Amino acid sequence: MARPPVSFPPSAPAGMAAGLLACLLLAGSALGERLEENTLKAAMAVNIARFTEWPTLDDGVFRLCVYDPGGELLAAFRDLLPKQIHRRDLAVAPIRRTLELGGCQLLFIHDPERVASARLLTAVEGRPVLSIGDTPGFARGAGGIVNLVRQGRKLRFNVNLARARAAGLRISSRLLKLARIVGARR
Amino acid sequence: MNLSRLPCLMFVLLTLVVFRSAPAAGIDDLSLEALMDMEVTSASKKAQALSDAPAAIFVISRDDIRRAGVRSIPEALRLVPGMHVGRIDSNKWAVASRGFNGRFANKLLVMVDGRTVYTPVFSGVYWESLTPMLEDIERIEVIRGPGAALWGANAVNGIINIITRHAADTQGGLVVFGGGSYQKTFGSARYGAELAEGVYGRLYATGFRRGDFDLPDGREGQDDWDAAQSGFRVDAQRGPRDSLTLQGDIGRQHIHQHLSRAVYAPPYLDEFIDSADGRNANLLARWRHTLSPSSEFRLQIYWDQYLRDEALLRQFVSTLDIDMQHSFTLGRRQELIWGLGARRVRDDLSGDGARATPPARVSWLYSAFAQDEILLRPDHLWLTLGVKLEHSDYTGIEVQPTARLMWAWNEQHRFWASVSRAVRTPSRVERTVSFLNVVIPPNSEFNKTPLPLGVLVRGSDDFVSEELIAWELGYRFLARGGFSLDATLFYNDYHHLRANRIGRTALVAGGLQQQLPFTNARSGSTWGAEAAAVWQGGSWWRLDLAWSLLKTRIDTSAEDDVNPQVEYSPEHQLSLRLALDLDRDKRLDLWLRHVGEARALSAISLETVPLDAYTTLDARFAWRLDEHLELSLVARDLFGGGIVEYVQESFTRPEEVPASYYAELRWDF
Numbered sequence: 001m002a003r004p005p006v007s008f009p010p011s012a013p014a015g016m017a018a019g020l021l022a023c024l025l026l027a028g029s030a031l032g033e034r035l036e037e038n039t040l041k042a043a044m045a046v047n048i049a050r051f052t053e054w055p056t057l058d059d060g061v062f063r064l065c066v067y068d069p070g071g072e073l074l075a076a077f078r079d080l081l082p083k084q085i086h087r088r089d090l091a092v093a094p095i096r097r098t099l100e101l102g103g104c105q106l107l108f109i110h111d112p113e114r115v116a117s118a119r120l121l122t123a124v125e126g127r128p129v130l131s132i133g134d135t136p137g138f139a140r141g142a143g144g145i146v147n148l149v150r151q152g153r154k155l156r157f158n159v160n161l162a163r164a165r166a167a168g169l170r171i172s173s174r175l176l177k178l179a180r181i182v183g184a185r186r
Numbered sequence: 187m188n189l190s191r192l193p194c195l196m197f198v199l200l201t202l203v204v205f206r207s208a209p210a211a212g213i214d215d216l217s218l219e220a221l222m223d224m225e226v227t228s229a230s231k232k233a234q235a236l237s238d239a240p241a242a243i244f245v246i247s248r249d250d251i252r253r254a255g256v257r258s259i260p261e262a263l264r265l266v267p268g269m270h271v272g273r274i275d276s277n278k279w280a281v282a283s284r285g286f287n288g289r290f291a292n293k294l295l296v297m298v299d300g301r302t303v304y305t306p307v308f309s310g311v312y313w314e315s316l317t318p319m320l321e322d323i324e325r326i327e328v329i330r331g332p333g334a335a336l337w338g339a340n341a342v343n344g345i346i347n348i349i350t351r352h353a354a355d356t357q358g359g360l361v362v363f364g365g366g367s368y369q370k371t372f373g374s375a376r377y378g379a380e381l382a383e384g385v386y387g388r389l390y391a392t393g394f395r396r397g398d399f400d401l402p403d404g405r406e407g408q409d410d411w412d413a414a415q416s417g418f419r420v421d422a423q424r425g426p427r428d429s430l431t432l433q434g435d436i437g438r439q440h441i442h443q444h445l446s447r448a449v450y451a452p453p454y455l456d457e458f459i460d461s462a463d464g465r466n467a468n469l470l471a472r473w474r475h476t477l478s479p480s481s482e483f484r485l486q487i488y489w490d491q492y493l494r495d496e497a498l499l500r501q502f503v504s505t506l507d508i509d510m511q512h513s514f515t516l517g518r519r520q521e522l523i524w525g526l527g528a529r530r531v532r533d534d535l536s537g538d539g540a541r542a543t544p545p546a547r548v549s550w551l552y553s554a555f556a557q558d559e560i561l562l563r564p565d566h567l568w569l570t571l572g573v574k575l576e577h578s579d580y581t582g583i584e585v586q587p588t589a590r591l592m593w594a595w596n597e598q599h600r601f602w603a604s605v606s607r608a609v610r611t612p613s614r615v616e617r618t619v620s621f622l623n624v625v626i627p628p629n630s631e632f633n634k635t636p637l638p639l640g641v642l643v644r645g646s647d648d649f650v651s652e653e654l655i656a657w658e659l660g661y662r663f664l665a666r667g668g669f670s671l672d673a674t675l676f677y678n679d680y681h682h683l684r685a686n687r688i689g690r691t692a693l694v695a696g697g698l699q700q701q702l703p704f705t706n707a708r709s710g711s712t713w714g715a716e717a718a719a720v721w722q723g724g725s726w727w728r729l730d731l732a733w734s735l736l737k738t739r740i741d742t743s744a745e746d747d748v749n750p751q752v753e754y755s756p757e758h759q760l761s762l763r764l765a766l767d768l769d770r771d772k773r774l775d776l777w778l779r780h781v782g783e784a785r786a787l788s789a790i791s792l793e794t795v796p797l798d799a800y801t802t803l804d805a806r807f808a809w810r811l812d813e814h815l816e817l818s819l820v821a822r823d824l825f826g827g828g829i830v831e832y833v834q835e836s837f838t839r840p841e842e843v844p845a846s847y848y849a850e851l852r853w854d855f
Contacts, residue, residue: 034225034770036725047218070245070325071237075722078597079668094238097521098480099561112324114352115474118426123479125426136354141384143426153225153813178218 038076040155041148042108045077045132048146048157049085049106051175054128055168057105062088065095065104067120073110098123109133109144117142128168139182145169147182158182227725227767240570240590240602241333242268242660242674244718246326248351253765253775255806255820257320257369257394257848259348260313264779265763266328267732268674268716269344270755272786272797272832275841276368276399276409277314277441280786280832283330283344284678285712285738285755288787289834293342293610293652295333299350299433300509301470301488306531306549307501309340309613315439315464315492317413319374319392321362321852324351330716331676332656334608335572335588338527338553342608342654343678350433353378353386353421359855366820366848370395370410384423391416398442399841402830407841408459413439427476432469439464445497445837446790447539450638450696454625455790457839462496481514498539498621498837504532516558524556533614540621542614552577568592580612581651602660609651616684616704620644623836624789625697638697641789644689646703655679668722677713682706683740685747707747710740726767734759750794754785758799771810778803786833788840795840800829816852821845 035043049064062085068074074094083090095101098119107129111117114135121131121143131144139147139160145167147158160183164171216224228249237243244266256262260279264271270287272280282291292309295302298318304311326348333341356378363373371394378388393414399407417435424430441462449456470488477483491504511525529551535542557572570590577583588606595601625640626633633639656678663671685708689701714736721729736757742749760780767773783799802825808818823829828842 033223034227035221037226037228039725040221040224040226043216044218044221047216047221051218069237069239070247072247075670078664093565096238097515097559099515099518099521100564112352112355113349114421114429118429118474118476119479119482121426122476125479135352136357136386137384137423141423141426150226154222155224155226156222175218178222 036076037155038073039079041110041134042073042076042080044148044155044157045106045108045146046080046083046085046090048132048175049130051172052130052164053170053172054086054105054130056128057086057088058103060088061091062086062105063091063093063103064106064108065093065101066108066110067095067116068108068110069096070110073108077108095120101129104129106130106132109135109138111135117144124167126166130164130167130169139163146179156180225770227770237662237672238568238592238594238600240568240592240604240660242330242658242676242716244328244330244672246328248324251320251323251326253773253806253808254763254777255775255804255818255822257372258313259316259318259320259326262320262326263328263346265730265732265761266330267718267761268330268714268734268736268759269328270759270781270784272784273843274832274834275407275444275838276396277411277439277443278834278838279313280834281311281313282755283328284676284714285736286343287755287784287832289832292613293340294344294346295337295341296346296348297337298348299470300472300486301468301490302505302507303490304340305492305501305503306505307503307533307535307614308616309610312464312492312494314411314413314441315437315466315494317392317394317415317437317439318348318350318435319376319390319415319417321360321374322351322356322376322388322390324349324355330674331604331658331678332586332588332606332608332654334586335574335606336555336557338555338574338576338586339551339578339584339609339611339651342610342652350419353388353419354380356388356419357386360853362850362852364848364850366846368397368822368844368846369848370397372848372850381420385420386422387418387420389416389418399844400828401444401839401841402828407444407839409442409444409841411439411441413437413464429474431472434467434469436467437465441496443496444839444841446839447498447837448622448625448640450625450640450694452627454627454638458497460497462494464492464494466490466492477514482512484511486510497537499535499537502534506530519561521559522556523559525554527551527553529553535614535619540615540619542619544618547614547618549579551579566594576611578611580617581609584609584611584651598664600662602658602662604656604658606654606656606658608654608656610654611651612649615645616649617645617647620701623702628697635698640694640697640699642699642701643686644701644703646705648706649684649704650682650706652683652706653681668724669720671717671719673715673717675713675715677711679711681709683708683710685742685744686749687746688748702748705746707744708740708742710738712736712738728765730761730763730765732759732761750787754794756782756784756797756799758782773806773808775806775808776803777805781831787835788833789836790839795833797830797832800831801825802829814854818850818852819847820850821847 077092132146133144134148138144139158159179162184269283280287329345333345360376365371374392376390395412398410415437419433422430445460447456468490472486475483486509494501507529509527513523532548534546553576555574560569573587590604592602623641623643659675661673686702687705689703692699716734719731763777780801784797785794788795804822806820810816823845830840833840
């Protein structure tokens with residue numbers, strides 16, 4: 001990519017230095033196969049939903065609920081739009097209270113402070129809601145179904161199969177081949 | 187650096203941004219296998235505008251702290267729009283939001299993991315004693331404006347919530363060390379492990395040694411200092427319904443400070459280098475129990491103790507606090523939360539610079555609060571009503587209500603409005619402590635008598651709470667393509683603000699003494715605007731803008747009010763931060779700040795001191811050498827070198843903030 005020449009007013013040695021430094025460093029840089037953490041999490045969650053079957057789905061929209069008081073993941077989910085899941089338009093709904101959980105098919109919980117997970121997960125327990133979280137132990141003791149976990153520089157996921165079944169969700173074998181199964185086997 | 191260079195620098199930065207277009211994402215089409223093959227880069231997405239809290243909230247993320255290249259909490263707070271951070275000397279800061287700044291600023295509530303860290307002695311914060319391991323902070327949540335209905339007294343002009351990371355998120359080891367010009371040396375080490383199924387813990391130690399600043403006349407400030415802190419945190423999950431947190435820290439600081447003590451003999455000021463000693467310790471336990479999907483109970487107990495031994499004053503304060511909260515839903519439209527709290531504070535004040543009567547004291551604070559969040563129209567309209575009742579030994583019951591409305595017009599535009607009442611209860615100093623602030627030479631402008639005149643500032647039994655009625659309006663805009671804006675307008679109406687009145691005049695050894703007891707004779711108002719904008723142009727660059735305007739009007743005409751106007755916070759502040767991911771391993775951050783002119787009160791010079799406007803630049807370059815090792819170079823306060831950012835009200839001389847640099851190595855395993 002050709003860069004047009006930029007002329008610097010002579011009164012700005014500091015600005016020029018900063019600019020030159022940045023230009024030097026930019027030269028030759030290339031973006032590899034990598035993604036910003038939240039974007040990757042959002043893309044993965046949507047993909048996991050594609051390989052999950054719900055007992056029934058309303059016509060119209062697929063409601064993807066996100067608990068994320070910091071807003072970082074929400075931003076990533078919104079940037080993925082427009083999208084479809086199971087031929088339904090994806091609607092991203094920010095959730096803060098259990099009252100708002102009605103109609104959620106997927107519930108993504110980003111709760112590094114662990115202030116809301118317990119309440120939200122108890123509220124969807126046994127209901128056909130695919131819960132996905134990114135805190136360690138989410139699919140085990142915390143009561144969730146899918147846990148996105150960092151392994152080195154890559155993102156992996158754990159699935160609590162027993163809990164998915166109890167919720168009436170069927171997860172495809174293709175997905176399970178890529179996942180690590182946690183919790184009770186049957 | 188003057189402002190004329192600013193457009194040029196901006197031009198350079200924007201040029202850089204425009205000529206590197208973002209790569210087409212195409213993430214939507216990637217398979218799960220492809221996604222699992224992707225490398226994760228650290229989280230950088232951010233939009234304050236996504237928050238649906240009906241308050242002026244700003245979140246400083248872990249990534250922000252790291253990329254800003256700051257090594258202390260007050261420096262990180264410079265990221266927040268409307269927050270004024272003024273460096274006084276090497277180890278002191280003045281921090282305030284929405285005006286009324288000062289080293290002894292008293293309208294901010296500061297907490298670390300739910301534990302209050304402001305001192306009841308003067309209702310302010312010793313920022314130099316707040317030295318957590320920065321790498322283990324999850325985020326710093328800053329609410330500008332009152333939060334008293336939930337948090338209680340002192341949450342008048344803002345709340346700062348420092349939240350450390352859950353122990354499950356700090357598994358493995360981390361070692362950070364570095365050094366440079368002002369940051370002589372610093373280092374942190376942490377190790378975390380899963381202690382049992384669902385039980386995570388970590389241990390850490392952190393410390394630093396920092397150099398001194400210079401006085402404007404070229405002399406060394408001799409205010410170098412060092413600090414060390416160590417602590418632990420254990421988080422346990424017992425089934426999906428119970429979680430338990432236990433955490434504690436111990437710390438100590440050795441602080442050199444350039445002090446001036448008022449004396450009755452010429453030159454009426456005794457300047458000396460003081461070696462102050464600070465120690466603090468705390469222990470906190472929190473239990474969270476989910477009673478049902480719609481109901482949760484939380485119990486928190488903490489103990490906190492600090493000792494600060496410096497010339498003029500020695501303080502020992504021990505706090506025990508117990509607090510419970512219960513939240514539940516009522517019907518399909520209401521979420522209620524209520525709670526009770528009790529706090530016992532034991533203090534012991536001594537020293538030759540201040541006299542406390544009684545020197546030791548035990549005080550109790552009781553509180554109760556309730557808040558109802560009502561969904562008027564699901565997904566669109568929420569109303570929050572709340573009130574806190576608080577009983578303190580000094581002022582009895584205080585009632586602090588709030589009403590807040592949040593309206594989400596659609597996904598892109600949201601509005602909120604609020605009206606609240608908050609109080610700032612009297613501190614120990616304002617009620618029971620007296621200190622000699624300054625001695626005015628005889629036959630001078632302010633003292634026509636032939637005897638030196640000592641000014642004794644004195645706590646007063648009639649001093650009551652300062653009171654605020656705050657009105658706020660907010661707007662949040664989320665555009666397609668990574669631009670977002672969060673803007674707030676506020677109007678604050680204050681009554682019973684602190685002032686001093688002329689008290690008794692007495693003949694004492696060495697001269698005359700004029701007493702100035704505290705009164706609530708002053709009123710005033712402030713209004714202003716704050717805006718935070720983020721432009722995330724691509725996955726590799728982000729521009730963060732924070733801007734604020736503050737207008738202050740203080741009525742000092744009351745007969746009982748002898749102080750000059752002390753309130754001159756900067757009217758304008760601007761912060762512009764450019765974060766660049768140059769390639770997979772290199773990151774560059776440039777942070778430009780402009781702080782408008784202001785004034786500070788200085789008892790030593792008997793008047794307010796003008797503080798010039800300044801513009802400064804920080805830069806950080808980080809290079810990931812391999813998966814576990816990162817080297818970063820940081821330059822701070824470039825174009826600075828000799829800015830007096832702020833002057834303390836009493837006891838110290840103005841000092842200049844130098845330009846500085848440091849290198850840091852970070853290794854995780």
